[in-house]
Amino acid sequence: MGGYTLILDVELPYPSIADVFWIGGYIPFFVGLYVYVKLFGHALTKKALALTILMAAVLTVLVSVALLTPVLKAEEDLTTIIMDFAYPILDLALLSTALLGLIIFWKGKLRKSWLLINAAILMNVCADILFSYTTAQGMYYCGHMLDVLFDLAYLFFLMAFYVHTKEF
Amino acid sequence: MEILKKALAEAIDEGLLMLGESGRDVIYFRLKQSYALKKEDVPGNPEIFVNCLREIFGSGAEVIERAVIKKLYDKLGIEFKEKKDFGFMEYLNEARKALEKG
Numbered sequence: 587m588g589g590y591t592l593i594l595d596v597e598l599p600y601p602s603i604a605d606v607f608w609i610g611g612y613i614p615f616f617v618g619l620y621v622y623v624k625l626f627g628h629a630l631t632k633k634a635l636a637l638t639i640l641m642a643a644v645l646t647v648l649v650s651v652a653l654l655t656p657v658l659k660a661e662e663d664l665t666t667i668i669m670d671f672a673y674p675i676l677d678l679a680l681l682s683t684a685l686l687g688l689i690i691f692w693k694g695k696l697r698k699s700w701l702l703i704n705a706a707i708l709m710n711v712c713a714d715i716l717f718s719y720t721t722a723q724g725m726y727y728c729g730h731m732l733d734v735l736f737d738l739a740y741l742f743f744l745m746a747f748y749v750h751t752k753e754f
Numbered sequence: 755m756e757i758l759k760k761a762l763a764e765a766i767d768e769g770l771l772m773l774g775e776s777g778r779d780v781i782y783f784r785l786k787q788s789y790a791l792k793k794e795d796v797p798g799n800p801e802i803f804v805n806c807l808r809e810i811f812g813s814g815a816e817v818i819e820r821a822v823i824k825k826l827y828d829k830l831g832i833e834f835k836e837k838k839d840f841g842f843m844e845y846l847n848e849a850r851k852a853l854e855k856g
Contacts, residue, residue, distance in 0.1 A: 694812030
């Protein structure tokens with residue numbers, strides 16, 4: 587992103603080559619969370635698992651419905667439409683996995699770290715929903731106020747990893 | 755009950771490997787730092803070991819405890835059967851009784 591605005595001095599295209607890396611980044615992120623949570627998966631009750639899956643499904647439907655009208659009204663190309671939905675939905679997949687981690691470690695010292703991970707992903711969920719919405723409305727620009735949410739997410743991730751190494 | 759202590763020491767060492775070698779080292783470090791318990795004294799103080807795990811992992815500790823107990827039963831040649839409301843200490847007591855019976 588910085589390459590477009592600071593080096594090439596052009597308006598940030600969307601989608602761009604950067605989106606390949608953003609989307610690709612979800613794979614190791616999801617695998618990392620999944621492997622960690624699966625290791626302790628037997629500590630989860632069926633009720634907690636079912637509620638988390640239900641919550642993820644409901645949120646995915648709500649977010650998709652909320653974005654449907656503005657995205658389709660914007661008459662964007664198919665790749666852009668896919669990206670508009672992909673970011674928030676992939677964030678929700680991460681959030682539901684991280685939520686399982688929080689449930690498992692809630693009574694332990696690792697709770698703090700998992701709370702921060704969840705807070706960080708939640709920031710990304712909000713930021714990506716707003717990003718998709720403002721992009722569809724033609725209101726987004728590099729440095730928009732909503733970018734603060736992405737920065738906050740990074741900050742929470744940093745704090746989560748620090749707390750994790752401190753507690754474990 | 756030296757057999758039980760020796761088997762438990764090995765089972766804890768192997769069971770904790772599910773966290774990786776560095777994870778296992780962290781648990782031993784925590785036991786020493788927070789509970790003044792050296793690695794070789796852990797089998798004689800299983801309650802402290804369980805408390806330490808629960809303090810760090812919360813409900814997730816059950817998974818590590820189960821891995822350790824399964825290793826222990828395997829080493830003692832006892833068949834492991836899942837029992838409702840059985841925790842680490844209950845399984846350990848059952849193993850002790852089984853050894854006493856011979």
